[in-house]
Amino acid sequence: MxxxxxxxxxxxxxxxxxxxxxxxxxxxxxxxxxxxxxxxxxxxxxxxxxxxxxxxxxxxxxxxxxxxxxxxxxxxxxxxLSGIMLLWNALIVWRHESHTLQNMLTLLIGLAIIVSPFVFGMIDKYFPSSIAAAITAVTDVIVLYVIFWFLNFLTSFFLSRIFRPSYDKQYIIVLGAGLIKGRTVTPLLAARIKRAKDFSDLQISKTGLAPVIVISGGQGPDEKVPESQAMKEYALSLGIDNDHIFMESKSKTTLQNMQFSKKILENNDIDLSKGLFATSDFHTYRAAGYARYVGLNINGLSAKTSHFFIPNALLREYAAILLSHKKFHIIALAVLIIFSIVQTTTHVIPHLF
Structure with missing residues (x-):
């Protein structure tokens, strides 16, 4: 047997x-x-x-x-040590990056992990046992649900990176990001452009085929020029041929990067199936989803990101993916929470009498 x-x-x-x-x-x-x-x-x-x-x-x-x-x-x-490790990472990010909410995810989660034992100790001490048990049960369900999908996200993220592109591409879309003082490409954005150039140079050396580079990025409210203009200037400084650069200057989001770049490609009779996009390594997963959504079945080239920024970036990408399917997750969580409360009250109420 x-x-x-x-x-x-x-x-x-x-x-x-x-x-x-x-x-x-x-x-x-x-x-x-x-x-x-x-x-x-x-x-x-x-x-x-x-x-x-x-x-x-x-x-x-x-x-x-x-x-x-x-x-x-x-x-x-x-x-x-997860709480301490997240706080340590948050301190490093705080020193090197802007102090925006999206850059403080490791700080917030680290604080929540460290403070939670004290908070639930107070709940157990000052709340009736039935209410305390319900609060604990609901919190457990939410935390376990988030962890479950985060583990699935991490595995899916690493599986997606197994991809190796073939050297027959006709275009590479470079996704924009913020500018320094509204005028100059950031190191993160520069890495994306360099990644596209490196692949282009390698493909040319192997096959002689030079892909066009679609520089995609509009102008934010705090930017003096469109991101695509600053990106093109940097691309030219790297030695990319001006004739091989297309500019897309209207997009404000990753979805629009893909949508508007696709129109440019279609207007130039470029085969949509033979392309790539270049973005930061942590962003390739979600960006590929947007590409598929607009009808571009293409994969991403990953530009390296500073190691200290990866935990915060992955958490941000994970949160964005959950929000993109918020109806499903709200319904699933609601069902699990209701079931958990029913189970808890079923076990707690008999002990009150």
């Missing part, structure tokens, strides 16, 4: 791998890929455990346990 369970578990792994490959082929940037990917990790762990038990070799069991401990130690340390 044990060997049937073992074989069945590995068959399940093979089926999940096939499902993940089909899902990635259909759409590389959706949370479903993360759900399937994490399910695959769980099944692989279960299958390996069953294999070790079935073989029943002491040395193999010892190696398996040691590897498991080595994997669990950093996970446990990260869990226990």
């Amino acid at each position: 044990q060997w049937l369970l073992l074989v069945g578990s590995w068959v399940a792994v093979a089926i999940i791998v096939g499902g993940l490959m089909l899902s990635l082929k259909s759409n590389k940037v959706r949370l479903l890929n993360g759900v399937i990917g994490n399910l695959l990790l769980v099944m692989i762990f279960f299958s390996l455990t069953m294999t070790v038990i079935y073989i029943n070799d002491r040395r193999l069991s010892s190696v398996f346990i040691v590897l498991l401990i080595l994997i669990l130690i950093p996970i446990i340390i990260t869990y226990l």
Whole structure:
């Protein structure tokens, strides 16, 4: 009977791998890929455990346990020190970046993690047990829900980065960002332009085909010139041929970057299927979703971002993705919260009498 369970578990792994490959082929940037990917990790762990038990070799069991401990130690340390680590990251971001709300996500979450034990201690002390239990249950549901989808987002994000572009591209869309003093490209924006140029140079050296560079970015209220103008000036300074640069100067959002750039490409009879976009590495996942939304089935070139900014940037991207499907998540959370409250009151009320 044990060997049937073992074989069945590995068959399940093979089926999940096939499902993940089909899902990635259909759409590389959706949370479903993360759900399937994490399910695959769980099944692989279960299958390996069953294999070790079935073989029943002491040395193999010892190696398996040691590897498991080595994997669990950093996970446990990260869990226990997550609040402090997020606050430390927030301090670094505060020193290097602007003090906007979106740049303070690690600060807010870090404070929430550290303060929460004291807050719930006060709730347990001063609120009736039924209300305290309901508040705790609702909070647990919300936190676990957010963590569940965040883990799926991370897995889906890393799976999407497996992509390697072929050297047959006819265009690269460079997504804009803010300007320094409303006039000069930021290091983050400069990295995007350099990434597009590096790929273009490599493709030219391999195939002789030079893709056009679509510089996309409108003018914000605090900017003296359109982002695309500053971006073009920087691109020319890098040696990109002026004849290979198209400017898109009306967009205000990533969605508009894709929409308006697509119109320029269509007006120039460029094959929409043979393209890429260049943006910061943390932004490629969400940007690819916007590209697909407007009918551009293209992938992204990732420009490197400062390591200290990645945690905050990933949290920001995750929040944006949740908000883009807010109806689904509101309904799902509401159902889970109602179920949790019902379960809590069912167990608490009898103890009051």
